[in-house]
Amino acid sequence: MKKLIAILLPLLMSATALAEDTIGIIGSADGPTSIFVAEQSLLSKGLIVTAGGLCGVFLVLILFFFTIKIMQKILK
């Protein structure tokens, strides 16, 4: 299990960073970026939401996991 987390966590973090970068770019969209977003097909937008959404859910729940683990260690 620890091995799996060690493999998956960096992957997840880099995917999340990529998703967050994308969100950041879109969020601060100036003229050309807005055009870039507008030119994306529906499917591309869907894939951005899917990848970002799944990574985000896993990231938040992994944080909850470590939070519980840390709490358990401290309170023992």
Add this chain to the structure above:
Amino acid sequence: MQQIFAELFSGVVDMVSIAGLKSLIMFVIAGVLIYLAIKKDYEPTLLLPIGFGCILANLPGAIDAVTGLKAPAALGEAGFLSVLFDAGIANELFPVLIFIAVGAMIDFSPLLKDPSMIFFGAAAQFGIFATFLLSLVLIPIIPGLVAEGDQDMVLKLASAIGIIGAADGPTTLFVANHFELKDYMGPISVAAYSYMALVPVIQPPVIKALTTKKERMIRMDYQEERCSKTTLILFPIIVTIVAGIIVPMSAPLVGSLMFGNLIRECGVLERLSKTAQNELANLVTIVLGITVGGTMVADKFLHPTTALILILGLFAFVFDTAGGVLFAKFLNLFRKKKVNPMIGAAGISAFPMSSRVIAKMALKEDPSNFILMQSTSANVSGQLGSIVAGGMVITLVSMLLGG
């Protein structure tokens, strides 16, 4: 004299028309919902008020005192269903209040004892995103669903359909309302609540198709150690802060769920905890149900979109279940102590229905295999996962709208 009679019996006259026929169809649909609630005991607390609200919304119109337009009396500008909609759904108040009640009902201690179960709460959200993608493909190719080229509307509608897979009524309403999809609120909430009630019918065949008998018989250890009071109190506070920082859009839902849970666990607010679990939950459920039913107006409900929403909503539940089970099987490739893959299916938010279904299935395969505590852990994780997923969908889709 003739005019007086015509006005007196305008309701009867209205029923003998195409609009009247549509109303009759809606009465039949309302009747089915009420039948399912009373006879089959499928989510009666919601399906019955929804069914009755549907009847009220499709009664013949009367001249509205405020606007002068003809509308069902309960739905006019000053109609009580409109007032309830504006007061509780349009401003997202009812879902938040429901979450306070749900938080007060949830015991997170099985999850805190075995936190590794939290990953199933994430994996089982796969159905939301798979259905979202499927909706994005299907909505534009079915003529008449949305205006041609209206990508924003497609994105909004796909989000609301996908989130049915959260198996979580308040989150579904929250997302649909956030994207101002009032016209679709009826079918979306009917799909969400009906399929939640149908979890015992939907999940078992999917689980059986994806697992072997041997896998379904896997036993899991359960540690009977007690969870400290401090942990139970700190958990809702820390979760609110973490979720609020990472996904700010999920803060209202996570915050209200965790507030309810803190009231429950703090030990000094027993009266408030009981009020949240009973009176608050019951009151909001009554007004939420009838208000949602009030959105089921024939002109908007009897539309191909409703069929699409109902079909894709079912897909969302199936994909959720499959995602959870396959993730558990994937984890088993790396774990020394294998998990029963059925646990993955309990990662949806339908609490406690899903955990009970999984525990029952395990007992059916092996009468001495008790996995209720593990499936409950996965199930409460699903509650957290679905809210976070809802927040992620709102955040990401809002950023892509208008692009």
